[in-house]
Amino acid sequence: MKNSGFIARRYLFSRKHISLISTLTFISITGITIGTALLIVVLSVFNGFFDVIKNFLLSYDPDVRIEASGTATFAQNEKMMNKIRSIPEVQIISPYVEGKALLAMDDAQNEVVDVKGVERDVFFQLVDIENSVTTGVFDVTVRDRTPGIIVHEELKNRLRINVGDDLALLSAAGMKNALTQITVPQTYRFDLRGAYYLQQIAGGPKVFVDIEAAKRLFKVRNEITGLDLKLTDNEMAEEVKSELTRALGPEFKISTWYDLQKPLYDVMYLEKWGSFVVLILIVIVAVLNIIGSLTMIVIQKQRDIGILMSMGYSKSGIKSIFRKQGLYIGLIGCGIGGSLGLLISWLQMKFGLVKLSSAFIIDAYPVQINPLDVVLILVVSLMLSILASWYPAHRASQIQPADAVRYE
Template sequence: MNNSGFIARRYLFSKKHVSLISTLTFISITGITIGTALLIVVLSVFNGFFDVIKSLLLSYDPDVRIEASGSDTFAQNEQLMEQIRSLPEVRIISPYVEGKALLVLDGVQNEVVEVKGIERDLFFQLVDIEKSVTTGVFDLSVRDRTPGIIVHEELKNRLRLNIEDDIALLSAAGMKNALTQITVPQTYRFDLRGAYFLQQVAGGPKVFVDIEAAKRLFRVRNEITGLDIKLHNNEAAEEVKEKLEAKLGPNFEISTWYDLQKPLYDVMYLEKWGSFVVLILIVIVAVLNIIGSLTMIVIQKQRDIGILMSMGYSKKGIKSIFRKQGLYIGLIGCGIGGALGLLLSWAQMKFGLVKLSSAFIIDAYPVQVRPLDVGIILVASLILCILASWYPAHRAAQVQPADAVRFE
């Protein structure tokens, strides 16, 4: 017989009277709806925050970075550059020299800063930093035999620096040389040409100088600290990393944008799926209600079950009736909950209903709906509802027709 679906719907949604069973069924559907909607909204908010943080970090971090393995610097040669350029995913290659130096200024307390030497034109293609210049210009060229330097706005304000101030930098290599040769430490003079501001999520602000000036400062001559690579699509970073590892060998360490900030990204993923586990408990509570309501239907409908079995229904057919009840509850709850969750997410994206503190970098909770997350939520909720019908279906199949009719 193939009318098990009709019988299941009659048992669940009978309009004759409101009973405890119908009330429990309504509560179960409501629980599935609320749980599913909350899961979609909360995971979408976590996705939104992840995208905001990622965009902030990628406004400075490269898609792929190449550094020497086991060494601070490596030689830059044309063969290496050609191997990298041969990959179709690569758009920009920007070499850099990086290290710590002591910033020395008359009348100001000395401070250790992170100095990054860059090729200005390539760096501008890698990072859209020109729009972040708050004071002066991003000019690292040599004027009157003195190269330029750019500092972060926070450092400029803290040290009360002014444009065209004369700044001296002393590297660790210079201090070491002075100590071993018992000479005066050699400092390098720079003109302060400008200041920039980038929202810092991780790491401290950097001081920028021309790459040739940085090579002299850190005494590395024809070597560089690393290569920053911009791809046509940053989602291909892992694939490019594997290709570069195969081409360049073990002498180089390849890092993707995810690797560069791995602890932060890992924590965000952990928070997201930790929230999923906590919120799925709402669905599990609703599932327990499904077990209770279906079990009560089995008890109440024992005579009907006995009659159906005497008419030729098999145990498999009886189980099918109650499993379909669990399926219907799941479909209704997941359908309404999914639609409600997507509607709330869309409303937040469109209108920014829930605001954040004005001190934060965005004014409202960010939302990013991902189809894979929605699919996982709906499938997980539906499977739980179907599993909830297993015990009532098994119990219904154990009813003996003769006993059910005799004692009803």
Template sequence: MGYEWFVSQRYLRAKRKQTFISVISFISIAGVTLGVAALIVVLAVMTGFHDGVRKQILGNIPHVLVQKHGGEIAEYPEAVSRVSDSSAHVIGASPFVSKEAMLLSRGNVAAVSVKGLERGNKVFQQPFLTVRQENVEELLFTEAEGMPGIVIGLDTATTLGVAVGDPVNVIPPMFTITPFGMIPKMKPFRVVGISHHRGGFLDTFYAYVSLSEAQRFFDAEGVVSGIEVEVDSFDHANLVASELREQFAYPFVVRSWEDLFGSFLSALRLEKLGLFIVLGIIVLVAAFNIATTLIMVVMEKHKDIAVLRAMGATANSVMKIFVLEGLIIGTVGTALGTVLGLLLAKNADPIIKGLEGLFGVKIFDQSVYGMEHFPSVVNPGDVVMVTLVAMTISLLATIYPAWRAARMDPAEALRYE
């Protein structure tokens, strides 16, 4: 590296009469540190929130959905087998029957989509309120005398004023012709479970019954409304959907979860990008401080620069001195900011809870967002991107002051000395 590295370090350690320059250097480092830390923390929170919302969505809907345009799928066991064998990424395929209906109980009404599912569906992996904490699948799929079982959401149960074990009447948009005219079809079900996943905005929309009961009730014997496909990773959903479209041509419709809710998640990604740009301005402001520091050093050290040039130092060497000085400031600030940002991002949940207990305020309401912990997921790619952006801005901030120092005329600088 030569003498340039030694000189750049000496210029950072100002003498007593140059203490102000040293203070400006410290402020520059602090600015880069805070900017990098803020970027890492905000990107981690946005990534965690994005993943949390995605998990809520995928807890109720399949990764890939296969349906038939304008009708039901007949001979569905064969279709399920074709879907299961379509790709190595497919880990499960199950048929379902779905129809909108009204739930009526105690004079209260709620609109839901009644969905008939097979045993083992991923929907039943979420927590449910049941009698004596019994398994909701056993209660729903066990054939017994009396009313069949139904599982509803907590908001739906609140609207209807029912609890586990209470009956509800299910009224689909189907009618029975009698001598007295058309009478809406209606059947009583017993609530065997209530989903209580906090913040699950799809829980309110669905009510679940067994597939066989749904087929009988909705006059759909031997047919299903569609096939739900589960893949080994939600990132493979689009790939599997593309492969299924080649096998299931029109009138079949194949949609991935991104086709159904992609616009909502795209809005979250756009918000993340916007926050990155806004907070990146903090690093940009810190870069102006770096440029200011170097300009002041150049003004203070003009005699030193002239002496170096007179002793044979090239313009490139002088420029390298000030570029290295700016890079030292940027590197130290970026390193400290990365460490601080990672510490805050990794411990975001206990920090938030500590602040809530200290000030007695509710910063993160779990019931609103439906997440057990404050969302914060550190993505290594985001950390690398923030580091590269901070270092690039710091490097660009050194160019003009270093260029001005390299162009300084030694004779002119020492004329009046």
């Protein structure tokens, strides 16, 4: 029947008097409102933290990394480079040589460090590290036959070294040769040119040298450890990974920015959707109230239902009345809760109202509103509300008109 929506609204929002049914209806709407708003705010905060962590990790990590799948290094050739350049999304290709070495100084303690050899100009296009230089300059070129070295500010302060100091690096390969050939370990001298500071989230700070100096240090000659790629859009990383896998074959391991820090990103996603499951329980409690309030309406309105059925209403028409009641409760709760959640998220994103107790990278809770998350929350809440009306609607459709009128 076309007027089933009108009847459903009258049953739900009658202004004659405030009853237990209207109170339960109000509680149901309030529960859905609170649950929906909380879900939007909490998931937006998790999205904000994910973006913050991602952006800081990408200050070190490339969008895509190419490494040898079976060995530590591989030969860089023009055929391979042409295949990579043929992919339109690839913007920058930065080769590197990486490994661990012993950092030695005169009259100071020695320390094992992660050394990364890079091509300075290309590396600057890949990682915005030049603005993070705190002391000296990022210069790893050869001066007076001595290559430069750049260390992290934290390492510089801990070892009490200064720009201009003479540092020595000894690789594991050099130590192995010294032991097997019974010779003095070959060390490579570097001139400390500067220090940089980047907030550490995962992994330890790296020491940067020129890529040719790193090749000599790790004795890899014309080979490299890997290639770091910068894309026009890092969200295209998975598509580029698939193309590179087909082009280069199984001899190479292709990793996206997500793969490089997969355990951390997976934990963040697990926390986000774990919170979703916990907070959806608020909506489920409200849904139970919907079942109770609609069932009480069915009991209270048995005579009315009997009259409607005797006037020609079918069972499906009666079901439609009570299903629309669940729909109206869901629409009101989702509408108010969605608007409230979006408003709170926008205010936090714009003004940073809620501050972090101890500032780490940021001083206020970050917020990033994801439209897909909002749609998912609203759809799930609305579907649960409609589902809650199934039992009361079924019970109402089973009422016999003669019995309903006789016992009233």
